[in-house]
Amino acid sequence: MEVIELLSELVKFDTTNDPGRGIKPPKECPHFIRDTLASWGIESELIERNGYYAVYGEIGKGKPKLLFMAHFDVVPVNREEWETEPFELTIKGDKAYGRGSADDKSNVAAVMLAVRELSKMDLNGKVLFAFTGDEEIGGALAMHIAERLKERENLPEYMINADGIGMRPIIRRRKGFGASITVPAEKVTIKGILKETTFKINTPVIETRHAAYFLPGVDTHPMISLSHFLRNTNFIAVSLEGRFLKSNVVPSEVTLKYLEPGEGENVEVDLGLTKLLRAIVPLVRASIKSEKYSDYGVSITPNLYSSQNGKHTLKLDIRMMGYSQVEIEKVLREILDFNIPEAELIVKSNEKAGYLFTHPEERIVRSMLETLREFSESVEPVEGPGAADSRFFTPYGVKAIDFGPKGGNIHGPNEYVSIESLKILPEVYKKVALKLL
Structure with a gap:
């Protein structure tokens, strides 16, 4: 399964973000993302801020309609608490274990594959995408991208922040x-x-x-x-x-x-x-x-x-x-x-960050729910406990949701993602994008 293979490669990169110990995610992971996209004929750029990296790109023409965002950095691990090697994807039944498997490299892999398929189509508007390496310490790169898009009058109408869990659209998140x-x-x-x-x-x-x-x-x-x-x-x-x-x-x-x-x-x-x-x-x-x-x-x-x-x-x-x-x-x-x-x-607190509060009747929410029903996933929009990078875009009026596959143990030992939900995730992202376009 292609999404599992790509996730396996991403998990191998130890992208631990631990400023207290002076540890930053290495540039090899964003280089891998950029080079993989390039091998599919998709251009992207590396953005560097204070030693942290992001990958940003655009496909399609015309007005920006949708932004996909996900992050590849992860929190530290206590190896003695893990039953598997944290930086190797280990599959047991329907669960794939590894640091970042749920938060958030499964989303990185799924968005990459969705963007690849969308790039082959004649799109009615631009789809923007970004993969950041500092979400776990505040998201300065996401803030920088939001500010840059605002300055260039290139902000999208909608945003899918692929940093959620449970295969349910998250419409509220606290600051x-x-x-x-x-x-x-x-x-x-x-x-x-x-x-x-x-x-x-x-x-x-x-x-x-x-x-x-x-x-x-x-x-x-x-x-x-x-x-x-x-x-x-x-x-x-x-x-x-x-x-x-x-x-x-x-x-x-x-x-x-x-x-x-x-x-x-x-x-x-x-x-x-x-x-x-x-x-x-x-x-x-x-x-x-x-x-x-x-x-x-x-x-x-x-x-x-x-x-x-x-x-x-x-x-x-x-x-x-x-x-x-x-x-x-x-x-x-x-x-x-x-x-x-x-x-x-x-x-x-970051003065430029807001919180996520999107009405359940917004088009992006309805489009996601319709798409999920096509995959026999009958769910309702929910509130997510943690903050996410969508909070840098909502103050500018971007209609956003957070989303991601089923999984568990986020930030804890033996973090895992559900393979059953992951395998449909790229197609879910592609179909929602097409509805919004």
């Missing part, structure tokens, strides 16, 4: 924010018993590590459990270690060394770290108001911790259907003033 909280270490010596305990993630319904998919009340976050543990005891933190990967990836486990005060030995503890960890519970329950309805509301997860130069830093991943960075700062500052007045707070 992402990042909050960084830093407190000074406060070391003192107290007598007691030194102990250690480990808290682990539990996602009983949907196996994932993606912060946007984390659902309070169903899933257990190790850092929130740790905070609740400290808040209900007189224990004092000594140190914290864990499998911290990225601000939007929930750590699979964290280990707390702590002191139980009383008779025992003299132990150096950290009051600053203790206050920071105890503040997690009120921080993740902050009452932040969003602008539009969302199935998932506002979510706040504490996924990244570091300690250096005598300071502790906790990073929060925040998702909401809105733009209000000022509101987030106000609410979080109030919580910190009650719990850690000396804490330093920085809230960041």
Whole structure:
């Protein structure tokens, strides 16, 4: 099957995006995409921004009607959690395992093949396509492409952001924010018993590590459990270690060394770290108001911790259907003033990014639903938990949906894509494009 063969080649490229460790996706993967397209007679260009690459091209003539976009970068892996080699596509039954198999190289492969077939046709308008290498760290390349198309008056009417899951058109997605909280270490010596305990993630319904998919009340976050543990005891933190990967990836486990005060030995503890960890519970329950309805509301997860130069830093991943960075700062500052007045707070978001909110009666949504019914896929439009690069185009009035094959374990170990859904994906993209054209 051609789409599986192409996906297998793409997965072989270790396109891990991990700026915290200075790791960027290598240029060999975008070169492979460009060269493969060229072998099919399709011209494209490499775009480079700050060491990150994208492939961009156009087919057809006339007014731009549709943009396909997908990304080839992936999040880091904990190899010891994987049952297969992450950077080799491993097929077991209907599942193809590998990092990026679902997010998002299966979509890259499917869009490439759809573009190849569309390039052979007499199209009533232009189809644009782009494959980016920095979606997992904010999507600056997608933002650059959106701005460039706007400047050249070349924006499309519609966009299929091939960065979804489940074979259902995603019509709503929240905007992402990042909050960084830093407190000074406060070391003192107290007598007691030194102990250690480990808290682990539990996602009983949907196996994932993606912060946007984390659902309070169903899933257990190790850092929130740790905070609740400290808040209900007189224990004092000594140190914290864990499998911290990225601000939007929930750590699979964290280990707390702590002191139980009383008779025992003299132990150096950290009051600053203790206050920071105890503040997690009120921080993740902050009452932040969003602008539009969302199935998932506002979510706040504490996924990244570091300690250096005598300071502790906790990073929060925040998702909401809105733009209000000022509101987030106000609410979080109030919580910190009650719990850690000396804490330093920085809230960041991309001002040029919006959120996805497309009406279900828009033509692009109806066209996708009609096409899916032709493949015996009867579904309804849904909201996707995570943010995506469509958010850079919606502020310009582009009507967008996110879409992708069935799969699971996105951002987690043993990520997979459903072969049954993947094999029809190129044809789905081609047929939707023809309806819109």
